[in-house]
Amino acid sequence: MQLGVEMEFWVVDELGDLCDGHDLTEAHELAIPEFVESLVEVTTPPRGSPAGIAESLADVLDTLLVRARETDRRLVPLGTPLTTTDSPVVSARGDVLERIYGEGLDVAKNCAGTHVHFEQGVVARQLNLLTALDPALALVSSSPFYGGERLATSSRAYAYRYKAGHDVGKFRDLWAYTDDPEQWDQRLQHLYEELRSMALNRGVTVEEYVDLFDPEDVVVTPVRLRRETPTVEWRSPDTTLPSQVVTLLEDLEPLVAKTADLPVEVGDPGVTNDAIGVPAYAELQQLSSAAIERGLDSPFVWKYLEAYGIDTTRYHPLADQFYAGDTIGEERARRVRLEAARLLERDVDALYTTVTERR
Template sequence: MKVGVELEYWVVDETGQLTPADELLDAHECVAPEFVDSLLEIQVPPVETTEDLRREIHCILTSVLGAANQQGKHLVPLGTPLTAHGLPIITERGHLLERLYGDELRYAKHCAGTHVHFDKGRVTEQLNLLTALDPALALVNSSPYYDGERVASSARASVYRLGAHSRFSRYRDLWVYVDDVAEWNARIKTEYKVLRAIAHETGIDEEAFAEYFHPENAVLTPVRLREQSPTVEWRAPDTALPSQLVQLVGDVAALLSQVEDKDLAIGDPGIWTDRIGIPAFARLQKLSASAIVDGLNSQEVRTYLTTMGFDLSQYQPLSEQIQADEMISIQEARKLRLEYADRLESDVAQLQEEPPESSTIAGEAEAVE
């Protein structure tokens, strides 16, 4: 199984204030712009081992950080910018999204996440297992603040999924399990048709809509099926320190690889020699809500993730290390951005020193007899 990763980071100046990322876009061929000007994306090419993933991230980010330092800029690995900002949109798709969503697009503009692309295998099982692993986002929650207020352990997931009106939350929130790929594709077709109707209502030209919106990118849900890649994409986690994300990607890939040979059963969660158990969707929704709001401070989330094979001692989410006051000032936010920009640089430097934990990125997780 090959895995590709996309990492989003905020760009700040030497005072910790958000600043345009445009001058960093040429720092490496794997750097891409996001739809707001202070956010950039690192597109890590597909790899087969955690060692390769660590090496690729180290190589790319070393180049980008070097260019940033020359320009007096820094990258920040936090799920939100902490305080309120009127970030300019810089892409045509972004402008169309703004017309579609209106003021509710602000919930997406202030979010930085991690997107993981897994090679397709038994796609139905992959879609359902990644859905069931949604609470694993708690392992890397990286910002409790949104618009200066303490919102949740993962403020990004909270506002991104639930901040929009119900008309749009269907495009961002977790979808129920599917029986087969045909059911998934039928859902996508329906939601694309609805979005096209909304675009028509808002006066968006049909040709422009068709150019920038396709069935597979019309939804921004935590799990997506990508036909062009072709991959199954997991979009649940915040952005975070690279070493944390390497650990998470390796652990999730190890689980995902097992559904090639094991049944996936809805019922009692757990990993056995012949099957993987996942909770009923109603139960999963409660676990995901706890993972977003309380993170690893939720005992039921900790129990569930341990049952699913995660070693919680390997994770120290940034949200749990950030002050928990109800409000954060602009000056405090700038100080925190610079603090975590420094931690990012240190983390990248250490990536090269860490030995691989397994020969493949999809090594076997422990099974219960």
């Protein structure tokens, strides 16, 4: 199975303040600008294993970190910037989204995630299993703070799902299981037309809308079906240290690969010789809420993940390493960003060393 990863990182200056980082992407072809100036995205080409993903991430991030150091900047692997960023939108698509959603887009401007692409196989099974694995976001949660307040273990996921407003809800929520990928496409087409109406009502021209949007990317749901790639995209987790993403892939890739041979059925969670069991959707929603709010501190969550053979003791989420407190001020946030940047640099060095030794 071919895999691909996208990871978003904040860019800060030597004091820990968010700053423009889009020129950093000139250092490597697999680094691309995000829609706000203080975010950059790192991508990988399709690779056939988690080890291959590790190699690609080490290569692009090592290059990007060198360029950042040369210009007194750092990359930060946190799901949110901790406090609110007023980083401006710097893309045509972002500008149109801001016109459509107004302040509703502020949540997206303050979130950074990891997206994993799995090569399409038996698509309905993959969609349903990855939906059921939404609580695995607890394994790599990286920021409990959003807008200076402690919201949840994954404040990014909490903000996306509960704070973005009614107009955004249908475009961002976890969808129920499906037996028919065509129904998934039909729902996307309906939302594409609905967003088009919203855009036209806010002064966006038909030409602008058609040029910047297509049905498969009008939603920011935790699971997306990508026809052009073609992949099933899992968008649940925060951005974090790349080694943690590789560990996550080592656990998830074998599970998703089993969908080639085993049906995915509602029942007892876990894998048997006959099927992959997933919880009823209502129970899954409760699990996801617990994963977002409490992470691995919830026995409900870690026992669920271990039912799929995931050893949760292998994970040490960055969100659990923050000091206790209900709020975080700007001065403390700057220090935490710089500490997270140092953790990233050490992590990439270790990953790069491991990859080099394998070669």
